[in-house]
Amino acid sequence: MTFNDLKSQVSTIITNQGLNRDEKLLGICKLLETNIAHYNWVGFYFKNGDKNELKLGPYVGAPTDHDIIPFGKGICGQVAVSNKNFVVPDVSAQDNYIACSITVKAEIVIPIFVNGENIGQIDIDSNTPDPFTTEDERFLEFVCAEVSTLL
Incomplete structure (x- = not known):
């Protein structure tokens, strides 16, 4: 299935x-x-109220112990501070990475904005080394823009 099919x-x-x-x-x-x-x-x-932390929302995949992530910690926490996409081709090369599973090789995190404020993000882990392309980024930006209409 193509990204365009998935967009609809x-x-x-x-x-x-x-x-x-x-x-x-x-x-x-x-x-x-x-x-x-x-x-x-x-x-x-998603941002956890007025706290400088993220709280886990709906997800699919292996269970995680990371229900709360402080701003600045790990890839997700860094995106909460930077307000920028973060593509990690090799998680083992990141100093500030929070390991969820030994099978994870790469990660991509895209922020969700509502009225210019970063209120959350989509986080994707991959067991494949360096799988994310510019097309993944653009597609996930579309997903985040759609999700922002719910918030």
């Missing part, structure tokens, strides 16, 4: 009036993890 399915999930916000987010996670071979863990983190 993401939009369909977002506009489904029969689902609540978390059901829509979980549906997107399932859609991406099922249809993109190098997406092995797909989840959302």
Whole structure:
């Protein structure tokens, strides 16, 4: 399935009036993890109220102990501070990486903005070394823009 095919399915999930916000987010996670071979863990983190930390939202993949991530810590925490996409081709080369699983080789994190504020992110782990392309980034930016309409 192409990214364009997936874009229309993401939009369909977002506009489904029969689902609540978390059901829509979980549906997107399932859609991406099922249809993109190098997406092995797909989840959302959101700013935890007024605290300088992220709280885990809906996800699919192996269970994680990282329900809360302080701003600045790990790839997700760095994106919360930088407000920029972060593509990590090799997690073992990152000093500030929080290991979730020994099988993870690469990670991509894209921020979600609402009214110019970074309120969360999509986080994707891959068991494949260096799998993420510019097309992945653009597609995930689209996903985050769609998700921002729910928040």
